Amino acid sequence: MQTPFRLDAHPRRGPQPLSSPPAGYFEQLPTRIMAQVAAPARRPGLAGLWQAPGYLRTGLASTLLLGTFAASLWLGGAQQAAPAASLYAVPRAQLVEYLTSGETPVDMLDLAELPTHQLGLTARYLQPSATELTEALDAQPTEEAGLL
Amino acid sequence: MEDHEILAKFHAPASRNLAFNQLVRKYQQKVYWHVRKMVIDHADADDLTQDVFVKVWKNLENFRQDAQLFTWIYRIATNECLSFLQSKRRRFFLPLNDVGAELAAKLEADPTLAGDEIELKLQRAILRLPDKQRLVFNLRYYDEMPYEQMAEVTGTSVGALKASYHHAARKIEEYITKADNPGGAN
Numbered sequence: 011m012q013t014p015f016r017l018d019a020h021p022r023r024g025p026q027p028l029s030s031p032p033a034g035y036f037e038q039l040p041t042r043i044m045a046q047v048a049a050p051a052r053r054p055g056l057a058g059l060w061q062a063p064g065y066l067r068t069g070l071a072s073t074l075l076l077g078t079f080a081a082s083l084w085l086g087g088a089q090q091a092a093p094a095a096s097l098y099a100v101p102r103a104q105l106v107e108y109l110t111s112g113e114t115p116v117d118m119l120d121l122a123e124l125p126t127h128q129l130g131l132t133a134r135y136l137q138p139s140a141t142e143l144t145e146a147l148d149a150q151p152t153e154e155a156g157l158l
Numbered sequence: 159m160e161d162h163e164i165l166a167k168f169h170a171p172a173s174r175n176l177a178f179n180q181l182v183r184k185y186q187q188k189v190y191w192h193v194r195k196m197v198i199d200h201a202d203a204d205d206l207t208q209d210v211f212v213k214v215w216k217n218l219e220n221f222r223q224d225a226q227l228f229t230w231i232y233r234i235a236t237n238e239c240l241s242f243l244q245s246k247r248r249r250f251f252l253p254l255n256d257v258g259a260e261l262a263a264k265l266e267a268d269p270t271l272a273g274d275e276i277e278l279k280l281q282r283a284i285l286r287l288p289d290k291q292r293l294v295f296n297l298r299y300y301d302e303m304p305y306e307q308m309a310e311v312t313g314t315s316v317g318a319l320k321a322s323y324h325h326a327a328r329k330i331e332e333y334i335t336k337a338d339n340p341g342g343a344n
Contacts, residue, residue, distance in 0.1 A: 015334035017299075017327050023277060025300045026191050029270040031200050036190075040182040043208055047215040048175065 159184070161227040168218055178218070182211055185228060188301075189235050195296045196239040196289070198264040206242055210235045225310050232311045236293060243289050261285055276334075283333040287326050294319055295326040 109116040138146075159180050167177035189210055194203035213234050221230060247257045262285055265271065271278045284292055294312065297303040298319075305316045312319065 013335075013338070015331050015338060017331055020276065020280065022299070027270070027277065027281060027300065028194060028198065028265075029200075029268050031190070031194075031204070035204075036186055039186050039190075039204075039207070040179050043182055043211045043215075044175065044179055046208065046212055047178065 165218075165221070165223070165227065178215055181214070181218075181227075185231055186211075188228070189231060192232065192235050192296070192301070193239055195300065196293060197242060198261050198268070198285075202242070206235075206238050210238050213238070226307075229307055229310045233313075236311055239293070240289055258285060279334050279337050280330065283330040283337075284326075286333060287329060291322050291326050294322045295330075298323045299327075 164177050164181050164184070167173040168181070170177075186207065190203060190207045193206045193210070194200065197203050197206065210231070214231055217234075221227070225233075243257070246260075262282060265278070265281050265285060271281060284295060287295060290312075294308065294314075297308050297311070298305075303311070305319050308314075308319050309316050314322075
């Protein structure tokens with residue numbers, strides 16, 4: 011006949027039924043824990059930024075982003091200016107020789123500079139009145155005239 | 159030192175470290191054994207105990223004193239244990255009893271239980287309980303914690319805790335009875 015096991019009848023071993031921790035464990039444990047909790051306080055550094063208020067972190071991040079953008083614009087402008095500046099340093103004769111040689115040479119006439127003092131020449135021809143314009147347009151045959 | 163004295167000293171920056179040191183010394187053994195009974199292995203219990211007190215340090219300033227300090231610490235320790243065991247089960251990607259087998263193996267290796275067959279059977283039986291039920295059993299059977307305090311620690315009603323302990327005790331008795339009488343019927 012089996013004897014049922016009764017928990018109430020079993021002598022309790024006490025609150026620590028398993029083997030004890032190593033000797034001196036509880037003497038050293040507080041020191042080890044204090045070393046963990048005190049350590050972060052001694053090293054503020056960049057890690058402290060994570061503890062900063064949200065608005066401060068947002069401001070810092072925005073400043074950093076704008077600064078990066080401004081720097082990239084400035085650097086990009088400087089790079090673009092550099093080729094133009096270096097082009098001015100090339101002798102004129104060398105430029106002409108380069109442009110007029112090769113597979114698709116540029117014609118000398120294309121390189122000719124217009125006399126700047128003649129630019130005012132067309133001024134009187136480009137200021138017609140409304141009447142003059144109407145008469146000029148009426149004098150032009152339209153495509154529809156051929157259909158009449 | 160009383161809990162309210164520890165808390166008062168902790169809130170003063172100049173005495174915070176000293177207060178916390180005293181808090182650790184006051185509760186370290188209770189926390190350690192509470193954790194150890196759940197995870198069996200000393201190294202795991204050591205890690206978890208430290209984790210518990212680190213969390214206590216981080217949150218003690220916000221402790222509202224609507225519960226006893228030790229109840230609050232016990233609650234942190236309980237959650238750490240359950241999270242640890244849960245993550246262990248997930249990491250294994252194996253059926254639940256494999257983590258149980260690992261804990262059982264550590265139990266078998268415990269020198270205190272060597273030579274004490276009944277106690278070893280009892281510990282094996284307790285280990286077979288679901289984690290939360292095992293926790294309730296340990297708190298009641300070993301720590302003799304009142305159900306009302308246990309309710310604060312676990313966030314479970316007194317009635318549910320009583321029922322859980324009762325069922326745990328019956329399961330343990332049945333397991334040990336069958337282990338003692340492997341032949342079968344009465």
